[in-house]
Amino acid sequence: MTALSGWGRTAPTRARLRTPATEAQAAQAVHSAGARGSVARGLGRSYGDAAQNAGGTVLDMTALSAIRSIDVQHGLVDCAAGVSLDTLMRVLMPLGWFVPVTPGTRYVTVGGAIAADIHGKNHHLSGSFGRHVRSLDLLGADGEVRTLTPEGDPELFWATASGMGLTGVILSAKIQLLPVQSALMSVDTERAVDLDDLMDRLESADHRYRYSVAWIDLLARGAATGRAVLTRGDHATVDQLDVRSRRDPLALRTPRLPPVPRGVPSHLLNTRTVAAFNTLWYRKAPRERRGQLQKISTFFHPLDGLPEWNRIYGPGGFVQYQFVVPPSEHGALRRIIETISRHRCPTFLAVLKRFGPGDPGWLSFPMPGWTLALDIPTTLPGLAGLLDRLDEHVLAAGGRIYLAKDSRLRPHTLAEMYPRLGEFRELRARIDPDRRFTSDLARRLDL
Structure with missing residues (x-):
């Protein structure tokens, strides 16, 4: 068991840490997680307990860090969920593109950015990160990988883009970028x-x-x-x-x-x-x-x-x-x-x-x-x-x-703060009745 905490270091717990190097290994880690379930984790910059799972399994997704393709003409990047915003900036900036949203740290993975639907200093004009995701691949509790889009799968897509990793494991995503002239x-x-x-x-x-x-x-x-x-x-x-x-x-x-x-x-x-x-x-x-x-x-x-x-x-x-x-x-x-x-x-x-x-x-x-x-x-x-x-x-x-x-x-x-919480709980019960995906945050707040 490995001790894990959020960036604030306030509530450490222990879990079995797995570092899948392939999507197949990620699926196997979820399948073998046991009764305490699993949750994906990126670079550990959530401040609280969102990426912890006491007594269960935590998937360190940072080994899945390939940038699959970059459409330089249209500003679209296809990358694995473990890629950090820091890596994207270093690769994309020389090409004249920048990430559409960045929080106060660039050491955040793409999967974490989607799961927390991160925001930045440009929210008043650009919204949060999820608005710029054109599609994502999600490993579900049934072991299937689904490609979700905002238009084709709005329910599961928008429950995932803010769902704190509780609808499945985000494996990859295509993201629309912002053109820039300088660094x-x-x-x-x-x-x-x-x-x-x-x-x-x-x-x-x-x-x-x-x-x-x-x-x-x-x-x-x-x-x-x-x-x-x-x-x-x-x-x-x-x-x-x-x-x-x-x-x-x-x-x-x-x-x-x-x-x-x-x-x-x-x-x-x-x-x-x-x-x-x-x-x-x-x-x-x-x-x-x-x-x-x-x-x-x-x-x-x-x-x-x-x-x-x-x-x-x-x-x-x-x-x-x-x-x-x-x-x-x-x-x-x-x-x-x-x-x-x-x-x-x-x-x-x-x-x-x-x-x-x-x-x-x-x-x-x-x-x-x-x-x-x-x-x-x-x-x-x-x-x-x-x-x-x-x-x-x-x-x-x-x-x-x-x-x-x-x-x-x-x-x-x-429930008073998040009016769609009831719908989120119902969706989780439907797509993951055995609670294969869970976390300390989910248990504490009954998500």
């Missing part, structure tokens, strides 16, 4: 003095940018509550580049620092140190700067340059809490931020975005509105009670919690 971003940066200022700026100008995100200081109080640094941009065109960058505009550079060492003490991140960091980060940001050229890794994946950055939180790990509330719920968002600030949560990784229209996935997280994600060390006193209070605010506002980051949500609240 650099043209970025506008500005400071917002408080939460009202931040929301006004986001609502009034987000439509002008493909990508938009705000880092928010959740320790600021009083008149500065909700102060933030807003960064928005798009892929730079060749005519926006300097002379040096024009020599090789599609060269992708992703610098990496040494990994965070083991044994970081839990007390390193406390209210005092994080408050000092947040103040410094806010003040060093420009009041307004237009058209700065940034590397893709700087704009999208700053933490990927620091391997094993989750060790910063010490041996106890951390909880990542992400929610979304409807666009009219300014008051709910303010109450939540004020609650976090009063509790003095030592969080320096807090980002606020606006989501666009909801996605078709039955368990897709995004819905129109405001989404806030924050990391909280597990050592924070009163953490469980704080998160329960935040859940109550989210529910009262008609919002929901992101399952790919959850490790502690109470199951009775789930």
Whole structure:
């Protein structure tokens, strides 16, 4: 048995880890999994327990990592589910194409991106990852492999594209890509003095940018509550580049620092140190700067340059809490931020975005509105009670919690957050009556 946990390292469990090198081996691993079933796992970047299966089987899909074909003319890639977004970026960028959606880390597999229906800074314009999947191959509980499309198999396709790996094992997919002229971003940066200022700026100008995100200081109080640094941009065109960058505009550079060492003490991140960091980060940001050229890794994946950055939180790990509330719920968002600030949560990784229209996935997280994600060390006193209070605010506002980051949500609240949960459960019972596919998340929340 192998100990496995999510990126937050909060709820490790043990399972038999299998690493299939072929689709036939994946089918055999599912068939021989036993009563505790199986679940697929990619690079382990879900923060909670979605890719764990205590006492059962976990399929490490990273060996299935072939890029089968690339249609350079039409921007379509056919690849195995274990291919990472990092690999796709490195292969596709020199050809003038980019992945349609990327989260805050590029170390996510294609299978994981589909199963969690990941979103990024461009959701307000482009939706989540599932919208860009043209077809996928799914290994079902009966051992059959089915090719699913949104048009031909909408029920099973959209239950899978957000289904957290519980409808079967995603083996491969065809993905529509985004054309780009360079590997650099043209970025506008500005400071917002408080939460009202931040929301006004986001609502009034987000439509002008493909990508938009705000880092928010959740320790600021009083008149500065909700102060933030807003960064928005798009892929730079060749005519926006300097002379040096024009020599090789599609060269992708992703610098990496040494990994965070083991044994970081839990007390390193406390209210005092994080408050000092947040103040410094806010003040060093420009009041307004237009058209700065940034590397893709700087704009999208700053933490990927620091391997094993989750060790910063010490041996106890951390909880990542992400929610979304409807666009009219300014008051709910303010109450939540004020609650976090009063509790003095030592969080320096807090980002606020606006989501666009909801996605078709039955368990897709995004819905129109405001989404806030924050990391909280597990050592924070009163953490469980704080998160329960935040859940109550989210529910009262008609919002929901992101399952790919959850490790502690109470199951009775789930149906109120996800209106198609009943249909999802019925479909699972129909296509997988013996529960060949399951996970710690599925058992905890009765998915």
